[in-house]
Amino acid sequence: MKATIYISLKNGVLDPQGKAIENALGQLGFEGVDNVRQGKMIELDLADTDAADARNRLEAMCEKLLANTVIENFEIHLNDAE
Amino acid sequence: MKATIYISLKNGVLDPQGKAIENALGQLGFEGVDNVRQGKMIELDLADTDAADARNRLEAMCEKLLANTVIENFEIHLNDAE
Numbered sequence: 001m002k003a004t005i006y007i008s009l010k011n012g013v014l015d016p017q018g019k020a021i022e023n024a025l026g027q028l029g030f031e032g033v034d035n036v037r038q039g040k041m042i043e044l045d046l047a048d049t050d051a052a053d054a055r056n057r058l059e060a061m062c063e064k065l066l067a068n069t070v071i072e073n074f075e076i077h078l079n080d081a082e
Numbered sequence: 083m084k085a086t087i088y089i090s091l092k093n094g095v096l097d098p099q100g101k102a103i104e105n106a107l108g109q110l111g112f113e114g115v116d117n118v119r120q121g122k123m124i125e126l127d128l129a130d131t132d133a134a135d136a137r138n139r140l141e142a143m144c145e146k147l148l149a150n151t152v153i154e155n156f157e158i159h160l161n162d163a164e
Contacts, residue, residue: 030143034128035126040123047115065107065110
């Protein structure tokens with residue numbers, strides 16, 4: 001089963017990387033770009049066949065390793081196609 | 083208009099960061115995790131009101147700054163809700 005995890009900074013947490021992108025876009029002449037936030041996307045294959053199990057395991061992975069839940073939110077998407 | 087850009091490594095491009103995550107998950111006891119790939123997600127607000135214009139501008143931003151199109155693919159999602 002394929003899964004994608006989206007990890008983004010919580011609202012209110014400063015995002016210097018996003019700010020740098022915003023400034024760079026401005027310097028390149030792209031106007032009207034605002035509130036740039038950079039996050040992470042992690043794609044992976046899981047051996048699980050049960051969607052609920054897979055989701056539980058992915059949540060545990062996010063909490064233990066992938067996301068810093070103090071400052072980051074995560075969102076899990078399962079592609080059950082397989 | 084809000085937009086999200088997903089940037090991922092092309093197939094065949096080595097992803098040492100993904101590999102590191104895969105190994106770390108294995109060491110934490112998460113089994114059956116494979117093909118971990120790490121990508122980026124960029125969220126931003128655009129002043130554009132026309133979806134086609136916005137998409138063109140975002141493509142230009144990806145090609146000029148946000149993505150390295152030699153080794154990365156990008157995918158643009160517009161949230162027209164606003």
